[in-house]
Amino acid sequence: MATPMTASQFLTALKAEGVTVVEVGDWEHHNREGHGPWGPVNGVMIHHTVTRGTENTVRIVRDGYASLPGPLCHGMIAKDGRVHLVGYGRANHAGLGDPDVLAAVIAETKPPADNEATVDGNRHFYGFECENMGDGKDPWPPEQIDAIVRVITAICRHHGWTARSALRHLDWQPGKVDPRGPGMQWDDILATVSARLGTKPPARPAPTPAKPVVDLSQLVAAAKSNPAAKGTPVTYSGVKVVEAALVNAGYLSKTYSDGHYGKATVEAYAKWQRHLGYTGPDADGIPGKTSLIRLGDKYGFTVVA
Template sequence: MAAPMSASRFLELLAAEGLTVVEVGNWENHNRNQMGPFGPLHGVMIHHTVTKGTASTVAIVRDGYEGLPGPLCHGMIAKDGRVHLVGWGRANHAGLGDPDVLAAVIAERRPPADDEATVDGNRHFYGFECENLGDGSDPWPEAQIEAIVRVIAALCRHHGWSARSALRHLDWQPGKVDPRGPGMDWDAVLNRVTKRLSGKPPAPLPAPARPVVDLSKLVAAARSNPKAAGTPVTYGGVRTVEAALVDAGLLAKSLLDGHFGTATVTAYAKWQRSKAGGGYTGADADGIPGSDSLKKLGAKYGFDVVA
């Protein structure tokens, strides 16, 4: 049993375990605490998202959807191994589960088959969603598996728990199947956590490659897309920029489509006018990306810029 730590301590633990962490918006204060208590905590629960695409997955787990408000977890582990923090406190990830499973997690032994749904899991577990289609065929890259191992190890190390304090959603709630798919061997994951906890943390993971946005191609899209018929996608880097604008709260996630249309121009102009974007005014904040404002956006939201 453990009391919740601070958001800053949570971030420190993940970084100390060598993970690449992406902070999304106001994650430290984004929660469902008004719906009930968070804690005492007994373990770490791993899920899959049934989604494709990191940016859209982050948006879903942060904001939720009709009938299930976000955050839907504390962190989302992407296929490249990055951990996107979307909430801290009570999150809508576990729902009701089996009291016998909870007792097994507390005792740090293998959980029995779950056949009840009467205990509030959102109160008692850290929750991590993992980017995966969940169809049983979508593979789990090694970078993602290693990040899952390190996330579990970081929290178990802090609380003095063993690897048996980690469980899958399918262990907790009847009818759930996550996580599953090629490369997801749960016993192997727990064995790796146990091995990691038995020694000193290894060196940090190599940083995943950052997306690269070509300024000239982006400008061409920004000038041509708004007047084009339909919503053509003329440059793939537009999606990277739109995802950053979504994270900045300047563009609706439903408009993250790779088309640099009028809504994206308007959102980018807001970024240019913002203090973080350079505080531009007049013609310098026309929504057509410039080198300085784009580099500032990339530095804050995780992409590089080439001319």
């Protein structure tokens, strides 16, 4: 939590970090004064514009729209890495967001998933719009990424913040996806900001483990073999994956989750088939493609035929 920089301090901080600045008109006094407070500030937010062309984008973020007056940010980061300063003070960039996310930014921890929109972000964040179509295909040039790193670093350095004081619009407001697209690697940006600040980079999220794969033909063969007893060699490892799913679904006792597609597993799978609406011979406990895919979608495995 901090008092906002003056416009002069803001400009000095950006230039000291090596940012190429373009001052647009009377940017220091262009703001939404009288429409809510500005500060205390807690972080810096990055957006994309869904526009093409630097001149056009500067005009839009400075002037805004009929339904959303400008400025729509403090600075617009162009494809070539130049940062066009279009306003200073309260700006219409963040909107209402999640109070738990704000608490995480203040604590400088990884923000949780946003699911509320009740807190005035225009009060609490410096905002930078970035020239990008926002379609997930428009690339982010290295010069633009470098400028994003530098503006975040400049603000964090002035206030004594870590990289966790930076966030994306998608972190703040439910339904937002910005910024995104080829070259926009947020974890890399935060790590580079930390390196410039001389601080430890934020921990990267653990990689999502690959889903197990179940082969339908091998599973059916195992289901039809009806092993005599526990301890008989397991003919196919995918049986354990399916049995674990049936345990999670509440159809199979964990006692019988042993990799043997015996009577108990057949009965449990038949319950799953009946749950899906199958009857008679279609609910015989022998997996079919559709029922197995439905089970995999719900309990985390992939099916191959």
